[in-house]
Every structure is written in C-alpha cells, then in structure tokens.
Amino acid sequence: xxxxxxxxxxxxxxxxxxxxxxxxxxxxxxxxxxxxxxxxxxxxxxxxxxxxxxxxxxxxxxxxxxxxxxxxxxxxxxxxxxxxxxxxxxxxxxxxxxxxxxxxxxxxxxxxxxxxxxxxxxxxxxxxxxxxxxxxxxxxxxxxxxxxxxxxxxxxxxxxxxxxxxxxxxxxxxxxxxxxxxxxxxxxxxxxxxxxxxxxxxxxxxxxxxxxxxxxxxxxxxxxxxxxxxxxxxxxxxxxxxxxxxxxxxxxxxxxxxxxxxxxxxxxxxxxxxxxxxxxxxxxxxxxxxxxxxxxxxxxxxxxxxxxxxxxxxxxxxxxxxxxxxxxxxxxxxxxxxxxxxxxxxxxxxxxxxxxxxxx
Amino acid sequence: xxxxxxxxxxxxxxxxxxxxxxxxxxxxxxxxxxxxxxxxxxxxxxxxxxxxxxxxxxxxxxxxxxxxxxxxxxxxxxxxxxxxxxxxxxxxxxxxxxxxxxxxxxxxxxxxxxxxxxxxxxxxxxxxxxxxxxxxxxxxxxxxxxxxxxxxxxxxxxxxxxxxxxxxxxxxxxxxxxxxxxxxxxxxxxxxxxxxxxxxxxxxxxxxxxxxxxxxxxxxxxxxxxxxxxxxxxxxxxxxxxxxxxxxxxxxxxxxxxxxxxxxxxxxxxxxxxxxxxxxxxxxxxxxxxxxxxxxxxxxxxxxxxxxxxxxxxxxxxxxxxxxxxxxxxxxxxxxxxxxxxxxxxxxxxxxxxxxxxxxxxxxxxxxxxxxxxxxxxxxxxxxxxxxxxxxxxxxxxxxxxxxxxxxxxxxxxxxxxxxxxxxxxxxxxxxxxxxxxxxxxxxxxxxxxxxxxxxxxxxxxxxxxxxxxxxxxxxxxxxxxxxxxxxxxxxxxxxxxxxxxxxxxxxxxxxxx
Numbered sequence: 001x002x003x004x005x006x007x008x009x010x011x012x013x014x015x016x017x018x019x020x021x022x023x024x025x026x027x028x029x030x031x032x033x034x035x036x037x038x039x040x041x042x043x044x045x046x047x048x049x050x051x052x053x054x055x056x057x058x059x060x061x062x063x064x065x066x067x068x069x070x071x072x073x074x075x076x077x078x079x080x081x082x083x084x085x086x087x088x089x090x091x092x093x094x095x096x097x098x099x100x101x102x103x104x105x106x107x108x109x110x111x112x113x114x115x116x117x118x119x120x121x122x123x124x125x126x127x128x129x130x131x132x133x134x135x136x137x138x139x140x141x142x143x144x145x146x147x148x149x150x151x152x153x154x155x156x157x158x159x160x161x162x163x164x165x166x167x168x169x170x171x172x173x174x175x176x177x178x179x180x181x182x183x184x185x186x187x188x189x190x191x192x193x194x195x196x197x198x199x200x201x202x203x204x205x206x207x208x209x210x211x212x213x214x215x216x217x218x219x220x221x222x223x224x225x226x227x228x229x230x231x232x233x234x235x236x237x238x239x240x241x242x243x244x245x246x247x248x249x250x251x252x253x254x255x256x257x258x259x260x261x262x263x264x265x266x267x268x269x270x271x272x273x274x275x276x277x278x279x280x281x282x283x284x285x286x287x288x289x290x291x292x293x294x295x296x297x298x299x300x301x302x303x304x305x306x307x308x309x310x311x312x313x314x315x316x317x318x319x320x321x322x323x324x325x326x327x328x329x330x331x332x333x334x335x336x337x338x339x340x341x342x343x344x345x346x347x348x349x350x351x352x353x354x355x356x357x358x359x360x
Numbered sequence: 361x362x363x364x365x366x367x368x369x370x371x372x373x374x375x376x377x378x379x380x381x382x383x384x385x386x387x388x389x390x391x392x393x394x395x396x397x398x399x400x401x402x403x404x405x406x407x408x409x410x411x412x413x414x415x416x417x418x419x420x421x422x423x424x425x426x427x428x429x430x431x432x433x434x435x436x437x438x439x440x441x442x443x444x445x446x447x448x449x450x451x452x453x454x455x456x457x458x459x460x461x462x463x464x465x466x467x468x469x470x471x472x473x474x475x476x477x478x479x480x481x482x483x484x485x486x487x488x489x490x491x492x493x494x495x496x497x498x499x500x501x502x503x504x505x506x507x508x509x510x511x512x513x514x515x516x517x518x519x520x521x522x523x524x525x526x527x528x529x530x531x532x533x534x535x536x537x538x539x540x541x542x543x544x545x546x547x548x549x550x551x552x553x554x555x556x557x558x559x560x561x562x563x564x565x566x567x568x569x570x571x572x573x574x575x576x577x578x579x580x581x582x583x584x585x586x587x588x589x590x591x592x593x594x595x596x597x598x599x600x601x602x603x604x605x606x607x608x609x610x611x612x613x614x615x616x617x618x619x620x621x622x623x624x625x626x627x628x629x630x631x632x633x634x635x636x637x638x639x640x641x642x643x644x645x646x647x648x649x650x651x652x653x654x655x656x657x658x659x660x661x662x663x664x665x666x667x668x669x670x671x672x673x674x675x676x677x678x679x680x681x682x683x684x685x686x687x688x689x690x691x692x693x694x695x696x697x698x699x700x701x702x703x704x705x706x707x708x709x710x711x712x713x714x715x716x717x718x719x720x721x722x723x724x725x726x727x728x729x730x731x732x733x734x735x736x737x738x739x740x741x742x743x744x745x746x747x748x749x750x751x752x753x754x755x756x757x758x759x760x761x762x763x764x765x766x767x768x769x770x771x772x773x774x775x776x777x778x779x780x781x782x783x784x785x786x787x788x789x790x791x792x793x794x795x796x797x798x799x800x801x802x803x804x805x806x807x808x809x810x811x812x813x814x815x816x817x818x819x820x821x822x823x824x825x826x827x828x829x830x831x832x833x834x835x836x837x838x839x840x841x842x843x844x845x846x847x848x849x850x851x852x853x854x855x856x857x858x859x860x861x862x863x864x865x866x867x868x869x870x871x872x873x874x
Binding site for chain 2: 229
C-alpha cells in the first residue's frame with residue numbers, strides 16, 4: 001500500500017536530486033535553476049519550503065545531508081566545477097514565525113577543473129568528511145578536523161579513476177573489520193573505457209586509498225551506485241543503476257590469502273539483475289536496514305526490490321511517477337506498509353515537476 | 361483473518377483427529393458463517409413462528425449447520441401449528457434426534473460410530489424412498505440434506521454462502537468420520553462444485569485450500585501475498601514456530617522465516633509516530649538480527665519532544681546500546697547549541713558522557729560570562745554534582761560558580777581558598793586568568809583580612825606568572841584599549857596584594873603574639 005503525495009516544487013528547471021535528512025523530516029532538492037530548496041515536514045504531514053537560495057553558477061547536480069551529529073549541514077555540487085558546504089543558521093524570531101530559515105555557505109571546494117558530479121558525506125564514525133567526484137575522473141576526499149568550524153576543510157586524498165565519474169557511495173559499515181571503502185561509478189562513453197565500477201579501500205599502513213576491485217561485468221554507463229547499510233554481515237552489498245538494476249555482493253577474502261598490507265580482495269557475485277524498467281535506471285537507494293532497494297528509471301516508475309528469507313530478490317512494488325499504482329502486477333500485494341515510511345529515507349528523483357535526467 | 365486463524369488453530373495446533381475434526385470444523389463454521397442467531401430470535405419472537413416468512417429458511421440453516429436440536433424445536437412448533445404435517449414433523453424430528461454424533465469424552469470408537477451412522481443413514485434413505493415426506497417439499501428437502509445429497513445441498517447455495525460451509529455440511533452428512541489427510545480432497549471438490557465454473561477462486565479460497573492441504577508454507581505464502589500488512593503472517597508464523605510446527609513440517613529455515621517476518625512487521629511499526637514502541641518489543645524477540653535492527657531504527661526516530669527523546673534514550677540504556685545513546689544525545693546537544701540553549705546542551709553532553717562536547721559548551725558558558733558578566737542556566741551549573749568531573753573545563757565552570765556562591769553568601773575565606781585553588785590547579789583556561797585575578801580584588805579590599813600571607817604570596821606568584829606570559833596584542837585598536845584597562849586593573853591588584861600582605865603579616869603576627 002502506498003500513499004503518494006504530490007509536492008509542487010516551484011523549481012524553474014529540471015530537478016536533479018532529492019535528498020532526505022537522517023530522520024526523514026527534512027528534504028532538499030536541487031535543480032538546473034542553480035538553486036537548492038529545503039523542505040520541512042509539519043506535524044500534519046505537509047511539506048513546506050523553508051528555504052530557497054541560489055547555490056551555484058551552474059546546474060546543481062546533487063545535494064546531500066550530513067549526519068545530524070554535526071548539526072544541520074548540506075553539501076551540494078554543480079556543473080560550475082565547485083562543491084559547497086552549507087549550514088543552517090537559527091534565524092531571527094521573525095523568520096521563525098514565517099517559517100523560514102537561513103543557510104549560509106561555509107566553504108567552497110574549488111579543486112576540480114570539471115563539473116563535479118556527486119558529493120557524499122562519509123559515515124559519521126569517520127568524522128566530518130566528504131567525497132566529491134568529477135567529470136575529470138578524480139575523487140577528492142575532504143575533512144573538517146574541527147567539527148564546530150565548518151569553514152576549515154582540507155583536501156586529504158585525491159584518487160584518480162581514469163574515467164569520467166558520475167557517482168560515489170561510501171560503505172556505511174562501522175565495523176572494525178571493514179576499512180573505509182568507497183565505490184565509484186562512471187558514465188564514461190569513450191570506447192576504451194570498459195569496466196565502469198571501481199572500489200577503493202583505505203589502507204591503514206600507507207594511509208592512502210587504493211583500488212581494491214573493479215567490477216568487470218558492468219560495462220554500461222553507471223548513473224548511480226549505493227552500498228547497503230550493514231546489519232552485521234561480513235560481506236557488502238552494492239546496488240548499481242545502469243541500463244538495468246544490479247545488486248552485487250562483495251565477500252572479503254581472508255587476509256592470509258592476500259599479500260599482507262595490500263587492499264582486501266573480494267569475491268564478487270551478482271545476486272540480482274532486473275531490467276523491468278526497460279530503460280535506463282537513474283537512481284538506486286536503500287532503506288534503513290538495507291533490506292529494500294528502490295530504483296527509478298526512464299520508464300517513469302519507482303520499483304522496490306526485496307529479498308525473501310531465502311535471499312531471492314523480487315520486485316515488491318511499482319509506483320508511477322505521477323503517484324498512481326501500476327496494475328496487473330501479481331506481486332503488488334507484497335508491498336509492505338513500512339516502505340511508506342522508508343520512502344522518506346529513500347532517495348529518488350521523481351518528485352516535483354520532472355525526472356532527473358542528466359544532459360551530457 | 362480470524363477465519364483463517366481459527367482454521368489454522370484447528371488443523372495445525374489442535375491437530376484434531378478424525379471424528380473430533382468434524383466437530384471442530386462445525387464450530388468453526390458456526391462461529392464465522394451466517395448470522396443465524398438474529399434470524400432465530402426474529403422468528404421465535406414473532407407471534408406465529410411457523411408462519412413466519414423466514415421459518416423454513418431458518419430451519420434449513422439450522423440443519424445445514426448441524427444444529428439439529430434447535431431444528432427439532434422449530435419442527436415441533438410447525439407440528440403444533442399445522443396438524444396435517446404433525447406426523448411428518450415428528451418423524452423427521454426423530455431422525456434428527458437419533459443422528460449419531462461423536463460426543464467428547466465418549467468411549468465409543470470410530471468404527472462403532474461409523475456403523476451406527478450407517479444404520480441411521482439407511483433409515484433416512486428408507487423414509488425418502490417411502491415418500492414419507494412427499495407432501496411437504498420443505499421437509500423432503502431437509503431429509504435430502506440430512507442424507508448429504510449434493511444436489512440438495514447445492515440448492516441451498518444462497519444459505520450456505522460459501523464453499524467452506526458447503527464443505528463442512530457435506531462432510532457432516534456424508535463423511536462425519538473424515539480423516540485429516542482426506543480433508544483436502546473434499547475441500548477441492550467442494551470448492552469446484554460450489555463455484556460451478558462460474559467464478560474463479562479468490563485469494564482467501566487459496567489460503568483455506570492450502571490450510572486444508574496442511575501446507576503451512578503455502579498458507580503463509582498465500583497470506584503474505586493477499587494480506588496488506590505483515591501483522592497476520594508474522595504472528596501466525598511466530599505461533600507455529602513456538603509450537604515447533606515449522607520444523608516438523610520440514611521447513612529448515614523455520615526459525616529464520618519467523619524472525620524474517622517479525623522483523624518485517626516490527627520495521628513497519630517503526631514508521632508510526634507512537635507504535636514504534638511496540639516495534640521495540642518485537643525486535644527484542646528476534647535473536648539474530650533484532651538487536652542490530654533496533655539499533656538502526658531507533659536512531660532514526662524523529663525526536664520532536666523532550667519526552668520522546670527521554671523515552672528513546674531509556675530504551676537504549678536498558679539495552680546497553682551505548683553508541684546509540686551517545687549519538688542521540690550528541691544530536692540533541694548539537695541542536696541545543698545551535699539554538700543557544702546552553703543549559704540543555706550541557707545536560708545532553710553530560711548524559712552522552714561526551715567530554716569534548718561538554719568542554720565546548722562550558723567554554724561557551726564562560727565566553728558568555730566574559731561578555732555579559734552573568735551566567736545563564738544557573739540551576740544546572742549549581743547542581744552538576746559528580747557530573748562535573750566529566751571534563752576539566754566543566755569542573756572549572758562548576759567550581760567557579762561555587763566561588764560566586766561563596767562570595768554571595770559572604771563565606772569569604774572559603775571563597776578565597778577556592779579562588780586560589782582554581783588558579784593554582786591549572787584547570788582554568790588561559791583566557792580566564794585575568795578574570796580570576798581581578799575577582800580577587802574585592803576580596804582583598806574587604807575590611808577583614810581574607811587571604812593569609814601565604815595565600816597572598818601565591819596570588820602574587822600567579823599574577824607575575826600571568827603577566828609574564830600574557831600574549832602580546834598585535835592588532836591595534838580595541839585590543840589596545842582592553843590591554844590598557846587590563847594593565848590598570850593589574851596594577852591595582854599589585855597594590856592591593858601588597859597591602860594585604862602587610863595586613864596579613866601583622867594579623868598573623870599579632871595573633872600568635874597574644
């Protein structure tokens with residue numbers, strides 16, 4: 001059972017990204033109209049726009065929230081070759097009455113020489129850290145050593161991917177058994193570029209990120225990538241949005257078998273591949289426990305995927321972009337009302353006036 | 361849902377054997393199908409029951425549900441009302457009375473029952489052949505029903521209402537000693553006969569069929585598909601698991617499936633603004649993934665009010681989820697700092713045992729004091745208690761406040777010693793030293809001597825220590841003025857210290873002298 005709510009976003013151009021905050025009560029949207037809007041959910045369940053401001057001098061591709069332990073912080077990235085970090089300032093009482101809040105720019109990250117295509121905060125146990133990726137194929141990792149001072153960020157790592165990057169995902173696992181890990185997807189269309197997904201792992205000894213794996217089977221342009229939250233599994237689950245929806249598991253091979261000090265080797269298995277969208281899949285997003293995956297595609301639908309207790313993945317729901325349910329699917333009855341609540345924690349680009357389609 | 365649940369209880373949990381099985385099924389039908397009782401009350405309540413429009417309908421339903429005693433009573437009313445059919449009514453009534461049923465606690469075996477039933481069945485048959493009831497079509501059809509005649513039963517489709525009622529009635533009057541394993545055959549044929557090819561089975565029908573086939577797995581699967589939430593399957597599976605039925609039916613993933621479904625249901629509860637508390641309990645009963653699922657979910661609950669936050673924290677603390685406690689308190693503390701509610705921020709930091717953040721908030725308090733000359737949230741600082749030890753800065757804050765209190769209460773010697781210890785113990789932040797030193801001034805200017813000679817020496821040493829290590833202001837302007845003001849104050853302090861030293865030495869000297 002799904003309830004769809006239509007929110008007139010009032011962006012003057014295509015909306016490229018939608019992001020919910022940690023608790024699912026705030027939402028940020030960004031658009032080619034160069035602005036970011038922040039929406040708050042009232043007690044009655046209505047969404048109100050509480051801030052709208054120009055953030056960049058080009059299309060804003062992605063927007064993302066930091067963990068609330070660091071306050072109310074957003075990061076955005078844009079075609080104008082920059083990424084920016086924003087903090088909400090508690091406003092004057094007049095503003096509060098009008099339901100408006102102010103966001104100020106804390107820092108601009110200008111190291112990229114090409115369009116910055118994704119920005120994501122690292123898991124909170126790593127401190128206040130974020131990664132950006134650009135069309136020039138470089139992933140940059142920044143850290144703010146003093147969490148109370150958001151204007152000081154230093155570039156800690158530059159990872160060269162050799163392919164134009166389109167998306168990144170941090171592995172959210174905070175287990176000590178897992179080193180920090182970041183997956184990078186590419187939509188590079190040059191004929192030499194083959195494998196489009198790379199996994200980098202932080203090495204404690206060299207204090208650098210090194211390439212751990214390349215997913216050789218993914219050869220089509222990748223639009224989105226997402227690690228699933230880890231419920232204590234020893235292996236990782238990665239979802240990829242490309243010409244179809246794919247789910248991979250990465251099982252770390254025991255360290256004794258690899259050369260010590262090198263990056264972990266992984267056994268890679270594909271556990272699901274769905275082409276139900278019958279078109280390019282643009283976004284994939286996990287729920288809180290990593291048990292449900294949502295995907296959105298050019299067919300204008302959002303699909304939900306779930307594994308049963310036998311670890312078989314199946315589609316458990318379809319939602320059209322205009323909010324109406326799709327009939328004729330015998331699986332539809334499997335839809336779980338809890339997904340209605342997990343939807344706030346899913347990110348998909350189908351709200352508002354248009355779907356998230358990138359122009360190359 | 362209750363319909364399915366009760367059926368599952370009868371078939372899977374009670375595991376009724378042949379004979380008793382039918383009785384249970386009869387109860388099941390009576391409970392869930394047909395509101396006979398209101399009709400019964402209607403007809404009985406009327407002046408002339410046997411002339412009531414629905415009289416025969418009522419009697420038929422009673423017979424269909426195997427409620428033969430009541431049916432007999434109805435017939436006797438008809439007998440009274442129309443003497444012509446009295447004879448027939450009596451015969452039929454006798455047949456009803458004599459139908460052999462298995463009564464609980466009865467020692468007769470199944471074979472004996474079958475034999476008796478066979479005799480009775482033949483007697484009914486004989487009456488029908490003899491056209492005993494020929495003159496009354498109603499009575500004749502009743503007799504046919506009691507013989508288990510399928511055609512007669514199907515005629516009563518409307519009264520039966522559904523195929524499972526048809527099934528039970530059919531079994532009652534043709535195979536009362538049906539064995540559980542044969543049940544599904546009759547179920548399937550009943551469904552087919554009843555629907556007669558006009559309509560196709562609904563999801564509910566599939567679920568019931570699966571139950572009659574004793575295929576637990578299929579029941580759960582069908583329910584998962586048909587029902588809109590996980591409540592039913594989660595609880596049913598849980599019940600079956602506790603009865604050890606999932607294992608016995610060779611579902612090796614039995615306990616996994618139970619946990620899987622419970623996790624689904626509990627996750628669903630967390631979506632609700634108040635039902636999430638129930639979800640917590642469900643997670644507690646999931647041995648493998650319950651705890652970690654709870655950890656992930658509970659952090660995400662929006663903390664709209666302080667009560668809710670406290671509730672969530674209590675739940676975490678009860679389960680030793682220290683990381684979640686720390687994180688939630690940190691989020692609340694951060695939020696408080698942003699909104700300049702320093703007292704609230706401090707108390708959350710203390711609860712989180714977050715020394716670093718406590719230091720930060722204490723610094724803010726002290727900074728506020730420097731700027732405004734007073735403290736906010738005095739209550740909190742005054743009542744810190746042992747929590748003061750969390751961070752040095754916090755301890756300083758608490759003690760400094762204590763100093764102010766001593767001064768206010770005119771406990772001057774206590775205030776003096778405390779002030780001195782604050783300076784000598786090194787927990788005072790550099791930025792605060794000048795304030796501490798200047799705080800000594802009023803104490804030095806009291807009429808009586810507050811600082812002893814030794815204490816005065818200490819103070820002088822601190823003063824010189826501070827003066828020599830003071831940062832040199834590089835920027836001109838405001839800081840210069842401040843520096844000048846400071847210098848003046850420090851000069852006054854030196855003077856006061858010197859005077860005090862003199863007075864103290866004299867005082868101490870004379871006391872000892874006299």
